[in-house]
Amino acid sequence: MGGIAITGIAETTPTRRADKGLHELVVEAALAACADAGIGPEEIDGIVTDGVVMPTTVPHDFVAAQLGASRGFDAALSYGGAGTTAAPMLAEMAIASGRATNVLCYFGVDWGTRTGGPYAFHDLYPAKLAYEKPYGFNAQPTYFALWARRYMHELGLREEHLAALCVAQRENALAHGGGQTSAPLTRDDYFASRMIAEPLRVPDCCLISDGAGAFVMTSRERALDAPRPPVHVLATGYAAEPTSGEDVFTQGPDLLTLPAVRAAADQALGRAGIGIGDVDFAEVYDCFSISCLMQIEDLGFCAKGEAGPLALAGETRIGGRLPVNTHGGLMSYSYLLGVEHVIEAVRQLRGDGGGAQVAGAEIGLVGGLSPPDYGVLVLGR
Amino acid sequence: MSVDADDPRFRPFFDAARDGRLAFPWCPACERFHWYPMPRCPHCRAGEVAWRDVDGAARLYSWSVVRHGFDEAWAAHLPYIVALVDIEAVPGIRLITNLVETAPDALAIDLPLAAVLPPADSADARVLFRPR
Ligand SMILES: [Zn+2]
Numbered sequence: 001m002g003g004i005a006i007t008g009i010a011e012t013t014p015t016r017r018a019d020k021g022l023h024e025l026v027v028e029a030a031l032a033a034c035a036d037a038g039i040g041p042e043e044i045d046g047i048v049t050d051g052v053v054m055p056t057t058v059p060h061d062f063v064a065a066q067l068g069a070s071r072g073f074d075a076a077l078s079y080g081g082a083g084t085t086a087a088p089m090l091a092e093m094a095i096a097s098g099r100a101t102n103v104l105c106y107f108g109v110d111w112g113t114r115t116g117g118p119y120a121f122h123d124l125y126p127a128k129l130a131y132e133k134p135y136g137f138n139a140q141p142t143y144f145a146l147w148a149r150r151y152m153h154e155l156g157l158r159e160e161h162l163a164a165l166c167v168a169q170r171e172n173a174l175a176h177g178g179g180q181t182s183a184p185l186t187r188d189d190y191f192a193s194r195m196i197a198e199p200l201r202v203p204d205c206c207l208i209s210d211g212a213g214a215f216v217m218t219s220r221e222r223a224l225d226a227p228r229p230p231v232h233v234l235a236t237g238y239a240a241e242p243t244s245g246e247d248v249f250t251q252g253p254d255l256l257t258l259p260a261v262r263a264a265a266d267q268a269l270g271r272a273g274i275g276i277g278d279v280d281f282a283e284v285y286d287c288f289s290i291s292c293l294m295q296i297e298d299l300g301f302c303a304k305g306e307a308g309p310l311a312l313a314g315e316t317r318i319g320g321r322l323p324v325n326t327h328g329g330l331m332s333y334s335y336l337l338g339v340e341h342v343i344e345a346v347r348q349l350r351g352d353g354g355g356a357q358v359a360g361a362e363i364g365l366v367g368g369l370s371p372p373d374y375g376v377l378v379l380g381r
Numbered sequence: 382m383s384v385d386a387d388d389p390r391f392r393p394f395f396d397a398a399r400d401g402r403l404a405f406p407w408c409p410a411c412e413r414f415h416w417y418p419m420p421r422c423p424h425c426r427a428g429e430v431a432w433r434d435v436d437g438a439a440r441l442y443s444w445s446v447v448r449h450g451f452d453e454a455w456a457a458h459l460p461y462i463v464a465l466v467d468i469e470a471v472p473g474i475r476l477i478t479n480l481v482e483t484a485p486d487a488l489a490i491d492l493p494l495a496a497v498l499p500p501a502d503s504a505d506a507r508v509l510f511r512p513r
Binding site: 142246 | 390391443
């Protein structure tokens with residue numbers, strides 16, 4: 001029996017502003033994930049995180065010191081949500097080669113309290129400072145607003161489509177419970193909500209959160225002894241275009257297709273030996289409604305321009321043809337850059353989805369976007 | 382909101398703009414433009430990058446009317462239009478900019494635009510666009 005499984009998951013309570021610091025939140029999630037996996041924290045012998053955000057904010061050595069974990073394996077995979085989602089790719093290599101037994105992945109963020117929040121993040125790109133920020137192109141909602149406007153022109157996206165996706169995810173979040181927002185969202189509420197950067201409104205944008213999530217991976221054999229039902233890593237995919245983060249929002253022939261999404265999905269589905277139609281639910285990186293719709297298309301769930309109509313037909317709701325973001329996603333649950341998507345997929349496959357459980361869920365797909373990187377994780381019972 | 386552009390990788394754009402020209406990085410080895418500026422040509426990896434003038438005619442690729450102040454400097458200017466424009470003479474190169482002499486209701490995808498270059502002595506070297 002080859003391969004690995006996820007045996008432990010944990011996240012801190014979704015919230016805008018936590019009463020603890022980022023390091024404390026990460027350690028809390030990591031310890032709880034170990035407990036969920038039925039191991040002592042000192043049994044962690046490998047760590048994998050994204051390669052851009054965590055190594056410079058909550059480094060592996062700090063977490064290892066708190067856990068009392070001696071590492072025989074340590075790795076980071078580029079960029080935020082893509083890196084976290086594809087982290088099992090590296091964990092699997094380490095476990096298969098005997099370099100590690102229990103591998104921890106974590107991600108935490110304090111953009112709810114940190115000055116500048118997510119908007120300050122792109123200051124790491126000097127070309128953006130020179131050529132974009134002076135024109136007020138200074139925040140993610142504006143970047144994605146440009147894509148949405150162009151998408152409306154080229155592919156017939158309508159505000160109704162965006163509304164339908166947002167309303168479905170809020171409905172999922174309320175059925176799931178425990179998310180950062182408890183306010184219902186109707187279609188009328190959507191259209192009455194404040195514009196942020198036209199055509200994107202408040203509900204089209206992800207939340208901003210303080211928090212952390214973590215998960216523990218081990219071999220399928222060892223997973224049989226874990227206290228909770230193991231969730232198998234059926235396959236991973238990771239792809240990154242030769243495009244700088246400076247260019248990714250404005251340059252390139254076609255901004256409405258994310259080539260890395262298709263490439264990573266092809267890798268993962270090929271390795272899992274399944275078709276996209278075999279996927280029972282998807283947790284798709286919904287930093288914005290528009291980017292979520294684009295990924296649904298580029299992952300292959302439907303043709304280009306058809307994700308909006310899919311949402312409008314109610315197919316992304318629990319009970320629909322393709323339930324998307326069963327916990328409410330980044331727009332209605334929390335914004336930990338996608339670690340909550342991995343955690344929610346595991347909950348679903350354990351049958352712990354509560355009011356948001358997808359009936360008969362056997363295979364779930366997680367997509368993690370941090371342009372130009374994309375990570376895909378296919379999980380199964 | 383003046384541009385802080387002392388970085389030698391970025392400065393030729395602003396120097397040209399103050400001189401009344403729109404210029405982009407151009408590779409003498411493979412004779413192709415690229416954007417944003419990189420230390421080496423991303424098409425052929427040649428180390429010498431020159432700058433070449435191009436005409437300021439552009440088309441509106443997309444735009445947004447921004448209604449939320451993400452930082453203090455811009456909160457005072459709400460609402461404002463951010464535009465992404467295709468430079469007609471250099472297919473594949475786009476500029477983020479602000480539009481002048483127009484209003485949100487007058488905007489449409491592919492609207493023809495012309496560059497508005499800054500005065501020679503201006504501290505503000507931003508390149509704006511207006512309908513043509
Ligand atoms: Zn070249």
